[in-house]
Amino acid sequence: MSKQLPLVAMDACCAPLARDPLTAEQSVELSKLFKAMADPVRLRLLSLIASHTGGEACVCDLTEDFDLTGPTISHHLKVLRESGLITGQRRGTWVYYRVHPEVLARLAAVLVPGDRVAEGTAAR
């Protein structure tokens, strides 16, 4: 499960938006992450998973919170998976998802105004 794509935008990006203009390539990579989060259902899924006890949540837990069919939830989880924001793992009957916090942190670092605090490699 989970083709475990090359974790888009992890290497590709980048200085805070307000520091340097994005290149065309960087903006394409970054936009994939934002696109993945540009849906209310996916945002809620993300927060449900991220805030769930143990840092992971079973699909069965997630489905209940929405007035949506299983396949639709599955579709949204796939989008999140392929963007590199979450990973899924099957354990017995159930599939558990967890968030990749580094990706979220990366994204946050891009948004933060001018502060160089959250910068990547040479942190702090």
Next chain:
Amino acid sequence: MSKQLPLVAMDACCAPLARDPLTAEQSVELSKLFKAMADPVRLRLLSLIASHTGGEACVCDLTEDFDLTGPTISHHLKVLRESGLITGQRRGTWVYYRVHPEVLARLAAVLVPGDRVAEGTAAR
């Protein structure tokens, strides 16, 4: 110009994703911001404006960087404007745009993993 919408998601949101699950309403509000950034062109526009000297950029500066027609750029600027991420101001012949850093900061605070640092009002 710029209907100056109620700055969506400024009041509506919210604790970091990993802290508490978003409500349906919060996720709808938040998704508007992410949707606005879920396009390579708009991301680049945002970074071009934010990183431009003086914190603002004329539309005429922006158009040059893309292989797109004027109306298309105008459309993207409108989307960014209506999301509350930027504002436009006409000065003589030209229109200048600038970013709302608080909105970006707010968004960053939502993404940041567990740290309670960037929390809003009753911090900590």
Next chain:
DNA sequence: TCCTTGGATAGATGATTATCTAATCAGGTG
């Protein structure tokens, strides 16, 4: 082995959306 339950895939459909051309508006300048 067969059935049941959790989850994903396939394919269809209606709604959004990114882009274009054409037309319009707003300010200067001759």
Next chain:
DNA sequence: CACCTGATTAGATAATCATCTATCCAAGGA
């Protein structure tokens, strides 16, 4: 005023996407 340039609006179109139903796969329990 007539005209030019910068920018937005209007309307059309092709592509993307969120959702559904139907089907299928995976793992356990009778």
